[in-house]
Amino acid sequence: MQNSHLKPGVVWGETYQQLVSACKKGGYALPAVNVIGTNSINAVLESAARNKSDIIIQLSSGGAQFFGGPSLADSLTARTLGAISAAQHVHKMAEHYGICVVLHTDHANKSLIPWVEAMITHSADHHRQSGTPLFSSHMLDLSEEPLADNLAECRRILAKLAPLGMSLEIELGVTGGEEDGVGSEDLGSADHSRLYTQPEDVWQAYETLKPIGHFSVAASFGNVHGVYAPGNVKLRPEILDKSQKLIQQKTGIEKAVNFVFHGGSGSDKKDIENAISYGVFKMNIDTDTQFAFAHGIGGYVAQNPEAFQAQISPTTHKPLKSLYDPRKWLRVGEKSMGARMDEAFKDLGSTGRSLAA
Ligand SMILES: [Zn+2]
Secondary structure, three states: OOOOOEOOEEOOHHHHHHHHHHHHHHOOOEEEEEOOOHHHHHHHHHHHHHOOOOEEEEEOHHHHHHHHOOOOOOOHHHHHHHHHHHHHHHHHHHHHHOOEEEEEEOOOOHHHHHHHHHHHHHHHHHHHHHOOOOOOEEEEOOOOOOHHHHHHHHHHHHHHHHHHOOEEEEEEOOOEEOOOOOOOEOOOOOOHHHHEOOHHHHHHHHHHHOOOOOEEEEEOEOOEOOOOOOOOOOOOOHHHHHHHHHHHHHHOOOOOOOEEEOOOOOOOHHHHHHHHHOOEEEEEEOHHHHHHHHHHHHHHHHHOHHHHOOOEOOOOOOEOHHHHOHHHHHHHHHHHHHHHHHHHHHHHOOOOOOOEO
């Protein structure tokens, strides 16, 4: 499977599953980067191509709303259309970068289930017309609900996704910190025991969802969204190992679960390595790439302050157009984000391992 070659572009169904298997067998993971516009999408595609790595591009519902245009009234329709528009851009461009791209949506809590269902309807239309869904996978984060409700709803949605060749990411246990106001929990008030998923819960999820379709699990092993001062919560990736071993005992299948690492920004390299060895194939990255984009532009503004205040330089009396052209400083943001991505590919071991050929 590791040597199989895939067509560059958006993967789904069989090709998506090949990608996940290749990661787990090859002992590496793919960065899953949150995007909010064509600048961040292009920066991610460019850096993945440069690093010869496959990549996961994802949108939160807030990111989708922003992609569609923040002046539109905030509604499920705006969030759906924004996500569809982003997906169409990726479908159009991905193959030209020569790598495989997973298209995914991030945290959707109970109130956002209609958002996910609306996107599934669009994928079903796309599937009828072109034979492919729009997205490779969606996430449902019902970790705030009782486990039985969480799994029943995930089962219902996966039954809609599976016939379209789409996968579902679920969440068990709570990821601390905040992300887009979804799946959020104030670190100070978080019940720490909920930050660690029980292996028994992972088994229940496996038993419920395995017969329905392809899925992955964001299990909590002390993960926190965002970057905080170290020492607040301890990462315990061995929870993933314990879950895999429990399921192996019951089914005989080694590393049966596809794990996802949320809240990866600022993580210790050793914790990342361990998590990957326990079956993590996807690590979300948002906070660090957001900062990189902003930091690059901040440096540019500091170097060219006149260009952001006047069209003609008050000191040299020359036009500043070539400096304030948004392409100039947005490009600096893209490159800075790409440089942070270079690090992510290296940390996750995916550099040079694209299955596309
Ligand atoms: Zn997350």
